[in-house]
Structures are given as C-alpha cells and as structure tokens.
Amino acid sequence: MGQVGECRTVFRPIEPQPPPVAVIIILRESATEDQITHVVERVQSLGLQAHLSKGTYRTVIGVIGDEEQIRSAPLAAIPGVAEVVAVQPAFKLASRTAHPEPSVIEVGSGKNVARFGGGHVGMIAGPCAIESAERLDKIAGAIKKAGATVLRGGAYKPRTSPYAFQGMGEDGLKLLREIGDKHGLPVVTEAIDPRHVELVAEWADMIQLGARNMQNFVLLTEVGKTQKPVLMKRGMAATVKDLLMSAEYVLSQGNPNVVLCERGVKGFDNACRNMYDVCAIPQTHELSHLPIIVDPSHATGRPEMIPACALAGVAAGADGVHIEVHNCPEDALSDGPQALLPEQYAELAQQIRKVAEAVGKTI
Template sequence: MHYPMRGCMLVVMDAHATPEDIQAVCTVIEDMGLQANTMPGPTRTAIGITGNKGAIAEAARLKLMPGVRDVIRVTAPYKLVSREYREADTIIEINGVQIGGPSLVVMAGPCSVEGRKQLLTTAEAVKAAGATILRGGAFKPRTSPYSFQGMGEDGLKLLAEARELTGMPVITEVMDTEQVDLVAEYADILQLGARNMQNFALLKRVGRTRRPVMLKRGLSSTVKDWLLSAEYIMAEGNQAVILCERGIRTFDDHSRGTFDLSVVPVLRELTHLPIIVDPSHATGRWQSILPMARAGIASGADGLMIEVHPNPAEAWSDGEQSLLPERFVELMEQVERIADAMDRPIQGRTKAATV
C-alpha cells in the first residue's frame, strides 16, 4: 500500500559509493517496512524512500551508513514527480520507442477511429513521414452529448490491428475507471484527457496499472495542480508518466486555447517527467499547427502529438484541427530542421521520408 508522502526522504549516495553500499542502504530501508527506489543519475545515485506515513524516525541511522552523503527531505508538494526526488530525466521505452530521451518522438493519427480504412490509411501515412506512435480515440469525451462518442471496443481492436501492421505503439484515451482494464488490454499508452486531469479515482486506477500514462493538462489548471495529479499516478506505483501541454483556457478566443509553451522550461526545472506538446488541441486550427509544432520543439519539449486525417472535411470529430497527410509531411520536414539545430534527432525520421 502507498501512503501520503508527507515525510518523503531521499538518500543521496556519494559518487564513489559501491554497489554493496547502495544495496545495504536499500536493505535497511526495506527492514523499516518501506520501499527503496534506486535512481542512478549522471553525478550520483539516489535512493527514494516511499511508503511512509510521515517522518522517518531512523533517518539519522541512514546518514551514518557507508557511502551515504546525505539524507534530505523532499520539500516540493509533489514528491515522486519532483526534480529534487530524481535528478536524471525519466525515459520511458515502449517497443523500442523512447519518450524523454535525447531524441524526439512524434505521436500522430486521427482524433477518432472511424473505421478500418480510415485508420490504416492514416497509420501508414504518418509512419512513412516519421511518426513512431499512433494516436486515435476509441472513446471520445465530447462537449455535446449528441456528438460522436467513439467506436468503443471495436475502435480499440482496429488500433491493435494497426499496431500489428505498422509496428507503432498505440496511445488512446481512457475516460473512467470501468474502462481501464479494457483499454489497457489493447493500448500501449493510456491517455488521460484534460477533462479528467483531476479525476482522482481514475488517476489512482491507472496508477495501479503498469501501462505508461500520458496526463494532459487541465483546461484551467496551474502547474502545481498538474504535477500533483501526476503524483497521484506515481504514488500508486506507476512511474511511467508523461506530461502533455494541450492549451489552457484564457480570456482570448482567437484559437481553441492558449498554447502555454512557457510551461515547458518551467517543467524542466520542476520535474524529471517527459513533456509532450499538442498544438492540434491547443490551437484548434490546422493552419496554426505547423508553426506551433516548430515552436513546441524549440521550447524544449520531448515530442509532439498531432492529429492527421485523410479527409478532414468529413472527419467525425475535430476535422478543423486535423492535417492532411501531405501537410503532416511538411510539418515533419520543418520540425526536423528545428530538431537538428537542437541536436535532438526525431525517432523514425529519415531524410527521404515521404508518404
């Protein structure tokens, strides 16, 4: 069982600590009835202590052990999520695709799965252009109860088929606790949408799965709100969390939302988690997606989520913010130039990539 992290502690090992020193500290922590989470970093190894209800009475004992440089209390309100807790960036690997590493990842596909031909056509096109993760909604949270709500399990089956044909991992949204097991059966990454960012029962439930979770920022949420929601997931034992900026609600209405790219460098300081940006949902206009995708990569994000549809004019949801496949190729070509300037290659992208 995982308890609130009111007294979260971090054991910082000396740079010259031996594997035996590290194991001895882990053994003592486990003898206390707590969990030891070893986190090798570029300059140090740290051991996070989780499972405590409050302050750790035997912290002084740990300080005296061989190889221990310090025992510190994590002061941020979010503990496991914080850069204090983990120095090195988290890298999540799914079937050979890395999220959060030195290279960039592009997730692309239709807003909604509408049928086999539509999905497979889009999947083949985005893969040819250099995308490495396929997105597509089987369950759709819609503002209007009369709008298309998704194909449900039939849509999940089509996503699984597309994965088999293209080799791309699949990300799709889960909307409530009852859907988690079903969606996890088919998807490689579980997406929690903006409307569910503070659905605490759902956060805890996906935290008990071992599927990576992408958590979108709520429409009116602060950074602190967002990171505490990620903490809910991690506190349940799921360390594979991805953050996604998708635009927030402000007083202006020139676009669907305000694309808060200033949050990316702030997150870099506060958390070790990977950061994806979604210019499709942020702007709501296909004309704005390309320049905002360029800006998203320049801001330091670890990747993009882009909506692509073979015929946006007839899309069942969000056609106005979906790119035609040929426009997606143009986006990838331009984004690649930004990525090259930052020495961050795009996974799956080759110079000759075409649809």
C-alpha cells in the same frame, strides 16, 4: 633537528544532521508576542518541531516533522500567520529532488519502441477518433512514412455534447491494435472511465488521460495500477503544478511511466481554441524529471497555426509532438477542423526533425 612526528589520521564522529525544514510559517508584521507563542505551542502540540527566528521586520517559524501531518494541519488558520510556504514540493515523486536526471519513457516493445525524454522526441499522430478500419489504415500508413513513432486514435470520446459521436468503444480498441501492429507503430488511446481502464490497457501501449480527466483522481489511481505508460494532458484551467500533482497520483501507485502534455489552457482571447503555453515546457523541466510533449492541435484548433506552434514547442525543449491527422477532415466525426492532412504532416515532420537536431535531440 627535531624528530619527525608520526602522521596519524584522526576520525571524528559525524554529528547527526537535523531533518530538513518541511514548511516555513511567516508571521504577520502585526503579530503579538502572545500570538507568536501560541503558534509555536500549536505546532509543538501536533508533535512537530518549531524553530523560531525573529528578524527586524518579520518573524518566521521553521516546522520540522512528518510531511503528511504538516500538510494536513491547518497552520494558515492560526491567528497571526500570514503565509505557510512549503520548502519541498508536494509532488515528491515527480520532482527533480527525487529524480535529478530526466526520465526516458519507452512506449511499445521490440523494434517498435518510441522514446520520450532524455534527448528523445516522440512523434504521436493520428485521427481524433477511430472511425473505420480503412480510414485508420490509410492514415497510419501515411504518418508512419512521414516519421511518426506512435499512432493515436480515440475509441472512447469525452464530448461536450451528449449527442456527439462518442467513439467505437472496444471495437475501436481492437482496430487500433490491429492497424498499429500492421504498420509497426505503438498505439495510444484515451481512457475516460475507471471501468474501462483494464480493457484499454489490454489493447493499448499507452493510456491517455485527457484534459477533462486530469483531476479525475479515481481514474488516475486506476491507470497508475496498470504500469502502462501514461500520456497525461494538462487540464483546461490547470497550472503546471496542478499537472504535476495529478502525475503524482499515477507515480504513487508504482507506475513511473508518465509523459506530460501541454495542450493549451483557457484564455480570454477567442482567436484560438486555447492559449498555447510554451513557457510550460522549460518550467516543467525545471520542476520535474518527467518528459513533456506539446499538442498544438488542441491548443490552437487551427491547422494553419499548428506547424509554427509545434516547432516552437520543440525549440523550447519539448520531448515530443502530438498532432491530429486526418485524410478527409470534412468527413471527420470528431475535431476535423483542427486536423492536418497527411501531406501537411509529412512536411511538418521534416521541419520538426531539423529543429530537434538543432537543439541536440533526436526523433
């Protein structure tokens, strides 16, 4: 019999891995050898690495280096280049790559906390604009009883017409805070001016960035500095990736508490106020860890369509529902025609709860 050899573990040094490719340059089929050489030399002159790969029909160049420098370099303008494709999303902090698990955003404090994301469905409801203490009090009491978890109301209103009601300003903020505390509801309201951000953050639990201000980058930066939860609505002509890039502005300031909102985009059909993009819900979840809610009030502008669209959003995976509620829409100073009555909201809230449970979520 042979002697049994001694078992030994051999440790081999780990070879350093090359940094990931940041972009891929796809060259035109008609690109000449001189153009290909020029592209490689141009990439290298920028202090970047170029990895050439020639196929039967296409030639591609993988570019490695500092992402900011790559993003700012006009690579698509080099002769012979057909397309420049980013391998990593530009919205690094908002992406699933940076944060694989879904984020849970908490709004409020103590017992009065609303949660969005990670299986939680938040229920935001209230009038478009804060009009009076008495009216807001009645609406808040009704939505709280129905199951709402956050009270909304606009103190500053960005209106298409300069002659329309612009909101109560600071007085409205104080009323919103007072009524929210009375009924045990966190409050959300919109900031429309960088000069108002500090004041809004003082009174609100969550700061809304409306569709018109989704790409107001100065405002996004200021709101990001507050560390307050942010409700960011999709712009009227914005893609999902545009929305995520805007969220990146807030996240880049160290504020991780962003909740996205699908509220419809401009379409060619005037049957509804906007085109309600339910596909944006699963698409956002695929691309980002941030929660996304739906706003069927602004999406449709038609009360009779709000319930179906709200339920469709929750069935598609929405992390919350934002609905305008008013106890006398015909007297509303803003967006009365698209508001639900308190009793209509109560009925819808029960239906939302059932759909949420059916897809494994809780309110």
